Amino acid sequence: MVERKKWSENFSEWFNEVIEEAGILDKRYPVKGMNVWLPYGLKIMKNIEKFIHEEMERTDHQEVLFPALIPETEFQKEAEHIAGFEGEVFWVTHAGHEPLDVRLVLRPTSETAMYSMFALWIRSHADLPFKVYQIVNVYRYETKHTRPLIRVREISRFFEAHTAHADFEDAERQIKEDLEIFDNLMKKLAIAYVISKRPEWDKFPGAYYSLGAEVVMPDGRTLQIGTMHNYKQNFAKAYNILYEKEDGTHDYVHQTTFGMSERLLAAVIAIHGDDRGMVLPPTIAPIQVVIVPIPKKGSEEEVYSYAREIEEELKLAGIRVHLDLRDKRPGWKFYDWELKGVPVRIEVGPRDAAEKTVVLARRDKLEKITVSREELVDKVRELFDDIMQYLYERAKEWLESHIKRVDTIEEAKELFNDRRGIVEIPWCGEEECGLKMEEELEAKMLGIPYPEESARVEGKKCPVCGREAKFIARFARTY
Ligand SMILES: Nc1ncnc2c1ncn2[C@@H]1O[C@H](COS(=O)(=O)NC(=O)[C@@H](N)CS)[C@@H](O)[C@H]1O
Numbered sequence: 161m162v163e164r165k166k167w168s169e170n171f172s173e174w175f176n177e178v179i180e181e182a183g184i185l186d187k188r189y190p191v192k193g194m195n196v197w198l199p200y201g202l203k204i205m206k207n208i209e210k211f212i213h214e215e216m217e218r219t220d221h222q223e224v225l226f227p228a229l230i231p232e233t234e235f236q237k238e239a240e241h242i243a244g245f246e247g248e249v250f251w252v253t254h255a256g257h258e259p260l261d262v263r264l265v266l267r268p269t270s271e272t273a274m275y276s277m278f279a280l281w282i283r284s285h286a287d288l289p290f291k292v293y294q295i296v297n298v299y300r301y302e303t304k305h306t307r308p309l310i311r312v313r314e315i316s317r318f319f320e321a322h323t324a325h326a327d328f329e330d331a332e333r334q335i336k337e338d339l340e341i342f343d344n345l346m347k348k349l350a351i352a353y354v355i356s357k358r359p360e361w362d363k364f365p366g367a368y369y370s371l372g373a374e375v376v377m378p379d380g381r382t383l384q385i386g387t388m389h390n391y392k393q394n395f396a397k398a399y400n401i402l403y404e405k406e407d408g409t410h411d412y413v414h415q416t417t418f419g420m421s422e423r424l425l426a427a428v429i430a431i432h433g434d435d436r437g438m439v440l441p442p443t444i445a446p447i448q449v450v451i452v453p454i455p456k457k458g459s460e461e462e463v464y465s466y467a468r469e470i471e472e473e474l475k476l477a478g479i480r481v482h483l484d485l486r487d488k489r490p491g492w493k494f495y496d497w498e499l500k501g502v503p504v505r506i507e508v509g510p511r512d513a514a515e516k517t518v519v520l521a522r523r524d525k526l527e528k529i530t531v532s533r534e535e536l537v538d539k540v541r542e543l544f545d546d547i548m549q550y551l552y553e554r555a556k557e558w559l560e561s562h563i564k565r566v567d568t569i570e571e572a573k574e575l576f577n578d579r580r581g582i583v584e585i586p587w588c589g590e591e592e593c594g595l596k597m598e599e600e601l602e603a604k605m606l607g608i609p610y611p612e613e614s615a616r617v618e619g620k621k622c623p624v625c626g627r628e629a630k631f632i633a634r635f636a637r638t639y
Pocket residue numbers: 268269270271300302309310311312313315319320321364384385386387389417418419420421422423
């Protein structure tokens with residue numbers, strides 16, 4: 161039976177324990193908000209990024225790599241962006257003993273690093289759409305409570321795609337493509353999410369509008385695991401990114417960005433986990449099948465050779481398999497691999513060797529099935545598909561049971577006290593009413609459902625001003 165008691169009742173402690181005991185990160189690094197990636201955690205993150213690179217390839221984004229240091233002169237060019245980030249950046253002011261004549265910023269995100277180069281690279285409509293991305297470390301002086309993977313000061317696996325387009329319509333097409341990319345990625349991680357259009361007062365600094373992707377974490381708070389921004393010509397005007405149109409005239413490009421980070425791994429760990437630890441989707445598990453031999457006295461030889469034969473066949477089938485020969489009791493090994501979230505465990509004892517059977521223990525449902533030796537590879541592959549489907553269904557059910565639509569502030573307050581994730585309330589669309597509701601609910605407005613058509617509501621009143629409500633607004637306590 162899958163227990164998720166500690167997972168839901170004391171999520172923060174559960175999460176920190178799993179991060180440490182499963183070998184994801186070491187938080188003891190002597191800079192607050194900066195952690196060391198350990199081998200197992202980094203392997204999982206790199207497997208996630210493999211899917212990001214695949215999606216970037218599929219959609220003709222070129223990978224680039226920009227310097228991490230940005231001169232203050234470049235950083236200063238877009239007013240809103242500055243206002244949004246100047247309290248959050250790390251400065252480099254000296255080199256050796258000498259003070260620098262121009263201070264440098266450690267990139268918090270790379271708009272102000274990239275866009276003076278875009279101005280050099282983009283000259284004509286033939287250069288558009290221009291699509292680049294990078295996965296780098298960026299630095300933000302987060303003043304809220306830092307947490308491993310969730311809110312760090314060095315975001316060490318920061319994915320940022322930056323694009324330039326001939327006009328607003330093509331930029332909008334890019335946002336739709338970003339949503340498709342994101343959905344493909346979430347299917348690979350078996351994650352269910354919602355997209356909201358951020359309110360005017362909570363857009364990304366310098367954006368025309370921002371979309372946020374949220375999941376509901378085990379404690380009912382939401383985590384923003386991806387954002388897409390349409391910048392219109394805001395940055396192009398600040399960085400003078402002009403292109404020659406087919407009719408020979410010039411215009412500023414329209415731009416978009418799309419960002420994600422190691423929060424994707426935080427979401428996978430949190431949403432699929434249970435009281436025994438992580439449950440990794442086979443798509444990203446560094447070890448998809450672990451073999452634990454269970455020899456009885458006098459049967460060691462045939463059990464180990466049977467285990468090796470199985471390991472060999474799975475390896476040849478392209479499955480990431482590990483044979484655990486450590487000198488530890490099987491029960492100890494079961495506990496360790498369950499904590500690490502290995503999707504399938506194979507137990508082989510003397511009877512299996514004799515009868516040519518294999519026991520498959522699935523990590524998600526904690527159930528076992530016995531299969532015949534010759535159907536092993538097919539059965540393992542079937543099991544992977546079944547696990548992906550089960551994890552996704554469970555994540556979807558969790559999300560849907562944590563989004564509630566109400567009409568009044570009082571009902572919303574009750575739901576928040578019961579840690580119920582996202583609350584949807586009718587809203588007239590005016591900023592002052594939105595801010596008032598944030599204040600009353602002690603929650604953030606995630607925005608309105610996207611696309612906007614799905615956000616419309618009829619015959620409802622704004623609970624603050626009593627006027628006709630135009631939209632449904634989503635509120636949540638967030639990370
Ligand atoms: N302190 C942080 N720790 C971990 N992940 C973070 C942190 N801050 C932001 N992120 C993640 O990084 C993503 C992109 O960051 S962002 O500010 O929303 N957007 C940008 O920086 C845009 N330039 C797009 S790349 C967010 O959606 C969020 O998932």
